[in-house]
Amino acid sequence: MEVDNCRKLPRTPMMISNDGEEINTVSSVTVISDQKFDQEVFEVEKPVLVYFWASWCGPCRLVSPSIDWVANTYGERLKVVKLEVDPNPNSVAKCDVKGVPALRIFKDKKLIATHEGAIGKPQLQSFIDTYVS
Numbered sequence: 302m303e304v305d306n307c308r309k310l311p312r313t314p315m316m317i318s319n320d321g322e323e324i325n326t327v328s329s330v331t332v333i334s335d336q337k338f339d340q341e342v343f344e345v346e347k348p349v350l351v352y353f354w355a356s357w358c359g360p361c362r363l364v365s366p367s368i369d370w371v372a373n374t375y376g377e378r379l380k381v382v383k384l385e386v387d388p389n390p391n392s393v394a395k396c397d398v399k400g401v402p403a404l405r406i407f408k409d410k411k412l413i414a415t416h417e418g419a420i421g422k423p424q425l426q427s428f429i430d431t432y433v434s
Contacts, residue, residue: 328369331382335391341382343410348433352383353393353403360419361402367422371429379433406432 330352333341342349352368354361372381386393386401396405399417406414406429414432 328372329376329381330369330372331380333382333384333392335389338384338389338392338395341380342407345380347378347380348406348408348413349380349382350429351396351405351407352381353386353396353398353401353405354383355386355401358401364402364419364425367420367425370422371425375429375433379429404428408432 331341333351342351350368350371352364354365368381368383371379375381384392386398396403396412398405402417402419404414404416404420404425405412414428416428420428
């Protein structure tokens with residue numbers, strides 16, 4: 302088989318989830334740090350989901366594709382940011398994060414929802430839908 306040029310076609314990186322669903326790995330999640338936390342979370346018109354994670358955290362690796370899915374699915378209604386806990390202790394303390402993975406939803410500069418621990422995509426969707434219209 303001869304291939305002229307594989308790079309000619311537009312490509313979208315995809316993964317396949319355990320349930321067989323394609324997951325778009327091009328994400329609109331913003332990576333933030335302590336220095337950008339207030340600007341990225343409190344100076345935004347729409348609600349913000351903050352995903353706290355760590356590179357050494359096994360459950361975080363399982364949750365991360367769902368966070369990308371949230372960013373791509375709720376993009377118009379919800380800003381999604383992620384913050385690595387180890388290099389950003391000030392934001393971790395400010396949000397009273399006790400373990401990872403952890404989620405915080407902020408709206409109008411106020412913390413309105415929290416979750417700590419691994420969470421499946423259906424539960425994550427339900428968690429967000431409760432607070433984001």
